[in-house]
Amino acid sequence: MRGTSAWGWTSSAAVASGVPQSWWLSALRHGAPRWGALSGSASHDSASWRLEADPGAVKVARELALTVLREWGMSRMAGDIELVVSELVTNALRHAGGYLAGSSGYENVIQLSVLRRGGEVVCAVRDGSAQLPARREPDFMAETGRGLHLVSCFSRTWGAVPTIPDGKFVWALFT
Numbered sequence: 404m405r406g407t408s409a410w411g412w413t414s415s416a417a418v419a420s421g422v423p424q425s426w427w428l429s430a431l432r433h434g435a436p437r438w439g440a441l442s443g444s445a446s447h448d449s450a451s452w453r454l455e456a457d458p459g460a461v462k463v464a465r466e467l468a469l470t471v472l473r474e475w476g477m478s479r480m481a482g483d484i485e486l487v488v489s490e491l492v493t494n495a496l497r498h499a500g501g502y503l504a505g506s507s508g509y510e511n512v513i514q515l516s517v518l519r520r521g522g523e524v525v526c527a528v529r530d531g532s533a534q535l536p537a538r539r540e541p542d543f544m545a546e547t548g549r550g551l552h553l554v555s556c557f558s559r560t561w562g563a564v565p566t567i568p569d570g571k572f573v574w575a576l577f578t
Contacts (some may be wrong), residue, residue: 410492427518427525431564431572448475451516456496456530464515468526471517477524480577482524483557487575488515490529490550494573499532516572527574535563536573 411433430449450471454460466489472481495513514529554561558575565571 411539422552426520427574428564429562430518431516431574432566449516449518451514454492454513454515456480458496460496460513461492464488467515468517475519477519478482480524484577487554487557488526490554491526491573491575494536494550495528498534501532523577524577525574527572529566529572530569531570533569533571534567535571
């Protein structure tokens with residue numbers, strides 16, 4: 404399936420990855436509440452953090468996600484989520500680097516969001532780049548290029564959703 408967004412992007416894994424009625428997409432498009440915010444009428448729990456765009460963000464993101472999973476009593480998912488969060492933050496650092504390096508109109512941050520409803524957990528990483536990810540067949544001799552393959556293997560499904568006014572969330576679902 405190939406989708407094209409309002410901005411003209413095309414990606415085989417992109418917008419909603421075949422799950423258009425998903426409960427988390429609205430929260431990602433319109434902003435998940437910050438950690439500690441009252442959930443009000445939300446039908447899910449969420450935590451969200453801004454991370455500086457530097458290599459230390461990968462470790463910080465893993466630790467934050469694991470802390471939330473422990474609080475939610477969902478530690479059984481920790482190994483898979485830890486690996487996927489590492490890949491998503493690494494991809495944001497590597498592939499959105501030009502957008503994160505203080506380009507005009509872009510923030511020099513990455514956002515990590517973890518959302519839960521029932522037995523489902525979504526981990527999402529936002530960056531300021533409009534470029535949607537495109538999974539490619541992994542070349543196991545190459546040093547890079549296996550990240551989205553790993554995300555696909557360790558999550559139930561994944562995709563990307565554009566955000567307003569710019570950027571995107573790349574998300575992965577766990578059950």
